[in-house]
Amino acid sequence: MSKALSGIRVIDVSRLLTGPYCSMILADLGADVVKVEVPERGDDSRTFGPFINGESGYYMTFNRNKRSITLDLRKNEGQQVFCDLIKDADVLLENFAVGTMDKWGLSYEKLKEINPRLIFASITGFGQVGPYAKRVAFDAVAQAMGGLMSLTGDPDRPPLRVGTSLGDINAGIFASNAILAALFQREKNGRGQRIDISMHDCIFAILENAIVRFTMEHNIPTRIGSGHPSVAPYNVFTASDGYVIIACANEATWQRLCQAMKRTELPNDKRFNCNQQRSINSKQLDEIINAWTATLTVAELELILQQNSVPVAPVLSIDSLVADPHLRERNMLVEVDHPLCGKITIPGNPIKMELSPDTIECSAPLLGQHTDVVLKEIGYAPAKIEYLRQNKIL
């Protein structure tokens, strides 16, 4: 069965996380992603743990379904090979510092002449234009300067970084949206185009209502732990063997929680007799609930609260997720066969489409595994490939 992007070729010179995450989405959707890596060393993420037999699980997670070629873009002959690759490509993805592609003679203006249908997508910390464009960024910088960190954490502690590289990943997911939109637009007008995605813009774009809270009411939103600004109880509570979320969005649910806790006097306590009072006194309220939850296991709390129709959810740790029957059934845990590591379980593709299967066709490539086959596809003779290899262009 073909996939949504079958027949689309992406030349991907991006490295580390944000670009590879974007091209992973495109590869999972069926695009032929040709990952261009530095000869000998490859993508820096090949050195990021965890490892099996010296191979990076980090790299494997984000580069499944792709092919790898080596090519030295810093050398003139490498740049010529690159231009040949671009001739028939649909998408170029890069996440170098602003100006790097220009410096190598691979500017959008030049590549557009070679291939006017090319979609040239860049992801950088702060975008191609604007006063911060040349500023170096990494994930934590985007989270900090994009405002997300100021909203995450407990009020009595410093701001916190989200426990995944959301600055990178979120920009990658927005970038694939842009590339897909450009592919669709090209069906209408026959033209490629330039795309400029900034990690900083993308974090700023996911701050929910924080911006209008300031622009409309001049409140400066800040950290409120795991609570809700206007609903109580709504928090993470500590069980004897883990943590659960409990939330009561209305009076009836609150009364059922009190029944479950065998604290039927609480709904009449004037500190807790309406949502507004409970929000004001949420610290005391949370202490009362925590005193109860601490006496029970996560499984016991789930059972009791579900019986009482009170919203409850366990805070799941990674080991339990890997065994989760729901994620397994939804093909969100996929076993791939890696040539050097054997069978490895990696996260699956969350884009579930009727006509574009969510299959992971192959594990991440070895460095340069597809150099010969890809160069042959664009018409290079074996002698030329051998010449390029001997001259360390590949």
Add this chain to the structure above:
Amino acid sequence: MSKALSGIRVIDVSRLLTGPYCSMILADLGADVVKVEVPERGDDSRTFGPFINGESGYYMTFNRNKRSITLDLRKNEGQQVFCDLIKDADVLLENFAVGTMDKWGLSYEKLKEINPRLIFASITGFGQVGPYAKRVAFDAVAQAMGGLMSLTGDPDRPPLRVGTSLGDINAGIFASNAILAALFQREKNGRGQRIDISMHDCIFAILENAIVRFTMEHNIPTRIGSGHPSVAPYNVFTASDGYVIIACANEATWQRLCQAMKRTELPNDKRFNCNQQRSINSKQLDEIINAWTATLTVAELELILQQNSVPVAPVLSIDSLVADPHLRERNMLVEVDHPLCGKITIPGNPIKMELSPDTIECSAPLLGQHTDVVLKEIGYAPAKIEYLRQNKIL
């Protein structure tokens, strides 16, 4: 200038955040998003703050560039109107509980007969299939059961919810990827299709290398605050008037930081003389750096560290972001003119494309503002519209 999705019509019956965020991306890309709201009450998010003149800034943020009609999908006649709307639509987006559309006689199988080119996209907490499919979810449940919460927070405190509704927003961004891919695929095969997006899947898909750390090395990743598992110093530090990120990825940068701190003895201290030692002793290291940063302002730290080529970034709060010259220049803060509230500044569109301008054409609609015009577009006579209104179908 046309946009990437000019000419595409989305019938959007989704409410609250995850669906509206998805259709906001499509609307920003130029789709005609017709938001179908419950008569009289509208989208529940119209009751979420902040407010100006009784109008919700929450709703305004996610519903700009859309049109609003009212329609009661619970009534037979409303369902008939809905089927008429679907005839010419390209995309249907919904985020009701699993089975709700079927219950209303608006199943995919039925709508596909009316319009075989229809892309029918659902976003739910746990997806359409799998053992948890019927389980009720909201943002914090997706963050908790998807594993993100177990990774976010300080090690000595309970897990933390990210300070934005990432469970909703992230699924919305993945859903727009799926819809764009389906639109592209339809250009090739002429067929619509079913899309099934789960908030839980989508959170699980952004956990970076957490899954392979468990499946390859049997480590259970957990909360590490804002630090880095294998780089030190790398953290949030407290200035006299705010917070900064400081990171040293190599020895040279670490030595320059020590010079900036006038602590040139530290690189020779055996607790700190290599990255591995610094990681092991990161708590002591962070205390030393915090003792220095506490004596300086954020601006002073930025200046000194930039002069010494040490990566530094301020943790920006929402008020400073709204004044940020870079975000302003990149059109990430957009003033819209709302009929009841006047000029309001909302966040812009982070998808920057050469041939699809990132403009916000209009503010969010009033409830049912476009009911008459949209029903006229599908051929309804004024008398029929009046009849439907009197019978409280609209």
